[in-house]
Amino acid sequence: MKKTGRRNSGRPTITDVARLAGVAAITVSRALRDPSLVSVELRRQIEAAVAELGYEPNVNARALASSRADVIAVLVPSLTNIVFADFISGVYKALRGNPLQIQIGNTHYSPREEERLVAMFLGQRPSGLIVSGIDQSKATLKRLQTAGCPVVQVMEYADEPVDMLVGFSHFEGGKAATRHLVEAGYRRIGFIGARMDPRSQRRLAGYRLALEEAGLFDPALVVTTPTPSSVPLGGELLCQAMAKTPALDAVFCNNDDLALGVLFEAQRQAIRVPQALGICGFNDLDLMGVAHPRLTSVRTPRFETGHRAVQMVLRRLQGGAEEARCVDLGFQLQVRDSTMRDAP
Amino acid sequence: MKKTGRRNSGRPTITDVARLAGVAAITVSRALRDPSLVSVELRRQIEAAVAELGYEPNVNARALASSRADVIAVLVPSLTNIVFADFISGVYKALRGNPLQIQIGNTHYSPREEERLVAMFLGQRPSGLIVSGIDQSKATLKRLQTAGCPVVQVMEYADEPVDMLVGFSHFEGGKAATRHLVEAGYRRIGFIGARMDPRSQRRLAGYRLALEEAGLFDPALVVTTPTPSSVPLGGELLCQAMAKTPALDAVFCNNDDLALGVLFEAQRQAIRVPQALGICGFNDLDLMGVAHPRLTSVRTPRFETGHRAVQMVLRRLQGGAEEARCVDLGFQLQVRDSTMRDAP
DNA sequence: CGCGGTCATGATAGCGCTACCTTAGTGCAA
DNA sequence: TTGCACTAAGGTAGCGCTATCATGACCGCG
Known part of the structure; x- marks a missing residue:
């Protein structure tokens, strides 16, 4: 009727x-x-x-009438990078049983795209916004400051977040990995990096500081490329590094994909790991612990970061007690065969 | 005013x-x-x-007034599985420059969750819906049939899709891989599988048929687990398989993660690959081509599937000429060192 | 010079839901 | 009994946008 x-x-x-x-x-x-x-x-x-x-x-009608969408928007630079996939798993886990939906945006490592997505997502008045990193453009930062919803920056550590932050220090991670290589007795320690987004840059900075402290830094040791990371690329970069620095005796790889590629290439060239070449990765994907030889890496709290970020948003929404605005989840150096030079 | x-x-x-x-x-x-x-x-x-x-x-107001959201909803069972991450990359690529947004839903391999997400997404009246696989529940299928928007099922091949379909036959892929192992001279060929979702089941069926044809099938050769796939798991399953069938001389792995785990475990046990153990994976991630030894795998069109699925939706929306409703993008067996038993 | 046809623009009335305010009913103290 | 606080339910008026129909200007043509 x-x-x-x-x-x-x-x-x-x-x-x-x-x-x-x-x-x-x-x-x-x-x-x-x-x-x-x-x-x-x-x-x-x-x-x-x-x-x-x-x-x-009808969620659209609901959102229009209440000017509030039951959505948490999550911005990541990549979905093929397992790091962010793990992070998103943590997000899902923390949101299980909750009526809030997840809206994923992929910035493809582009600040401009990030700006567009932030504007678009905020236009939907989400209940919360989670963004990767702390290197947003000025325009993006301004929008985030006036977002009108909880905002969490993730996967980095800093003192002055836009609103809240959870992650760890890539600089310290890079430094710790490199110091370990120095302590293990390596002297010509290369850096191999792909994509070189801001997080990679900070890991490189940590590497550099550690080597300078030890009096071992040499620009010729650093090999990077803007190309996205991949396992094959690790092998190629190792070849480049050895061409530049034949005496290379260890590499700190920007991530585990590269480290695995380095291992394969070393095996192909019959370079003995860890005796003739030490290898250290970053992130500690589960394959690192079972590779042959087992690969040293820096374990990063990807899943935990996603989980915690959502919890911070939820707590804020429920008006609960304000917890720390900045959370450092730290990292853990996992020392394995690939850097145990003096092992039996 | x-x-x-x-x-x-x-x-x-x-x-x-x-x-x-x-x-x-x-x-x-x-x-x-x-x-x-x-x-x-x-x-x-x-x-x-x-x-x-x-x-x-305001996208909500727009969607409400026009009863049409500028969104293509994409349902995948997992985001950490690189297969679906690659697929989604293809989706993004095909949508670049288009005002349509992507809305990703993660079913976690649960038909019930899939049902919930389909209902929810369709409630937003998306411009298109892309779902993984062809094994939806009855209730989900009913909803899909009356979706009121283009629907594409992906990552499988079948003759009678709900609406449109793009993918390839996992059954044929499993069969081709197994036949190759038979032809390479292996006789006790195991199957190692994790998670065992419908696609894995079909690969297993293809494996079984190929072995039966060759008179080589033996239930003791099959080792599976509902646990999600991972590299470490590959090693564990190899151990289980060898315990059950000491004479095992090759394994067809449900996916590349497992294959890599198998390789590492074989190296650890000093089992010579490919002479004493042939290894064949599935998907052909790029690491397969650079592992040492290089690993044989079945190359699957993940990126292309995502790309094509979006194109099919867009064409339908633009009211263009109806193209084939079912697209088989095929697969390609990549034969490499790990199954070249008689190589020099 | 008036007629139908095209084109650019406007007025109106929703889309389906919820914020806000009002009304009716209940219990209880004065 | 009156008055007041409190609860459960309803009425009304939007939220910001677009579908639909209406209007008026302009055009060519017999």
């Missing part, structure tokens, strides 16, 4: 449910969002009507 | 732009969605007003 609305979508609306249950639309709305606001009797009638009609709320 | 709307969000609306540009709201709407409908002069005024106010359209 509705107004034959020429435009209506054919799908049952909250009004249809209300009519069937013999209540007002607003009561249905309340029953769906917070059942405690509605008497048990009506609640049951409404639930029955919802089931009978197969009613599904 | 607006009605002091106590509820308005504070953000500029299309009405604000219209007032500043001295036109009606509907004209702004037209200028934004299809500039050719508006005279050059007004268009310029409107663009100026948009820029001055920093106007950003």
Whole structure:
């Protein structure tokens, strides 16, 4: 008996449910969002009507009317990079059982794309926003500051986040890995890096500092490329590094893909690992612990970061006690065969 | 001078732009969605007003009014599985420069979760829906049939899709890999599989048929687990398989992670690959071509599948000529060192 | 010079939901 | 009994945008 609305979508609306249950639309709305606001009797009638009609709320109408979408927007620079996939797993885990949805945006490592996505996502008035890194453009930062929702920067550590932050220090990670190589007795320690996004740059800076402290730094030891990282690329970069520095006796790889490629290439050239070449990766994917030889790496809290970031958003939404705005989850150097030069 | 709307969000609306540009709201709407409908002069005024106010359209209001969201929903069972990450890369690539957004849903390999997500996404009236696989629940299939938007099932091949389909045959892939192992001279060929989702099951079926044809099938050769796949797991499953069948002389691995784990474990046990143990993976990640020894695998069109699926949706939306509803992108057996038993 | 046809623009009325305010009913102290 | 606080439910008016129809200007043509 509705107004034959020429435009209506054919799908049952909250009004249809209300009519069937013999209540007002607003009561249905309340029953769906917070059942405690509605008497048990009506609640049951409404639930029955919802089931009978197969009613599904229109999220767009809901978001428009309440100017609040039940969505947490998550911006990552890449989805093929397992680091961010693991991070997103943590996000999903923390959100399980929660009616909030996840909206993933892929910036492809482009600040401009990031700016566009932040503008677009904030236009949807999400319940929370999680962005990767701390190197947003000025325009993006301005938008984040006036986001009107909790904002978490992740996968880095810094003292002055836009709002909240959870991650670890890539600089310290790079430094720790490199110091370990120095202590293991290596002297011509190369750096192999791909893509060289801001996080890679900070790992490189940590590497550099550690080598300078030991009086071992030499620019010729650093081989980088803007190309995205991959296992084959690790082998290629090792060849380049050895061409530049034949005496190379160890490499700190920007990530585990490269480290694995380095290992394969070393095996191909019959270079003995760890005796003639030490290899250290970054992230500590689970394959590092079972490679042959087992590969040293820096374990990073990817999953935990996603999990914690969501928890921080949720706590803020629930108006709970303010916890620390900056959380450093740290990292852990996993020393394995590939850098145990003096092992039996 | 607006009605002091106590509820308005504070953000500029299309009405604000219209007032500043001295036109009606509907004209702004037209200028934004299809500039050719508006005279050059007004268009310029409107663009100026948009820029001055920093106007950003409200996607919820737009979706509500037009009952059509500018979104393509993509459902995958996992994001950490590189196969689906590559697939999504293809989706992004095909959508570059297009105003359509991507909405990713993660089913975690659960038909129930898939059902929930399909219902939710369709409630947003997306412009298209891409779902992984062909093993949806009855309820999900019903919803897909009445989706009201183009639907593409991906990563499998079948004759009767809900709407459109693009992928390849996992059964044929498994068969081809196994036949190759037989032809290479292996006789006790094991199957190692993790997770055992429907696609894995079909690869296993292909393996079984190939071995039966050769008179070599033996249930004791098959080792599977519901556990998610990983590199370490590959090594563990190899150990299990060798315990069950000491004479094992080759393994077809359900995917490349397992194959890599098998290789590492073989190296650890000093089992010579490919002479004493042949290894064949599935998917052909780029590391397979550089491992030492190089690993044989079945190359699958992951990126291409994502790309093509989006193209199919777009073509349908543009009302273009109907192309094939089922597209088989095939696969390619990449024979490498790890199965070249009789190589010099 | 008036007629139908095209084109650019505008006015109006929703899309489906919820914020906000009002109304009716209940219990209880004065 | 009156008055007041409190709860459950409903009425109304938007949220910001677009579908649809209406309007008026302009055009060519018999």
